[in-house]
Amino acid sequence: MHPELEFFLESAVKSIQPTSAEIGRVVLEPDYDVDPERDESGELTHELKNCIAEQKPEPEALASHEGFPVPIGEKYPVLAKYARSITLYADRIDGPWVEIAPPGNWI
Numbered sequence: 001m002h003p004e005l006e007f008f009l010e011s012a013v014k015s016i017q018p019t020s021a022e023i024g025r026v027v028l029e030p031d032y033d034v035d036p037e038r039d040e041s042g043e044l045t046h047e048l049k050n051c052i053a054e055q056k057p058e059p060e061a062l063a064s065h066e067g068f069p070v071p072i073g074e075k076y077p078v079l080a081k082y083a084r085s086i087t088l089y090a091d092r093i094d095g096p097w098v099e100i101a102p103p104g105n106w107i
Contacts, residue, residue, distance in 0.1 A: 009036075016045065018097050023062065025088075029083065029087075031082060031083065031084045034082055052070070055070055072086060
């Protein structure tokens with residue numbers, strides 16, 4: 001794992017505001033084998049916002065323990081590079097709306 005990856009991702013997503021009242025939080029699990037490239041930060045933020053905005057999650061899935069998994073399509077190459085998975089949940093927690101799942105995180 002690159003030592004700056006989590007900081008890079010947290011910096012890129014910290015400005016993302018909720019796009020839906022139904023989505024309480026977004027969990028991004030990083031691909032820990034990637035080295036961050038600073039010039040991709042803006043595109044990563046843009047792609048993640050668009051990817052989340054496209055979702056029409058089912059309320060039951062959002063409320064479940066597993067959450068609503070978000071497919072990362074081919075039209076989001078930078079997002080696909082950095083994210084192993086993205087999951088939406090109905091419950092809210094303290095902290096940023098988009099959280100980065102640490103290694104070994106049990107959500």
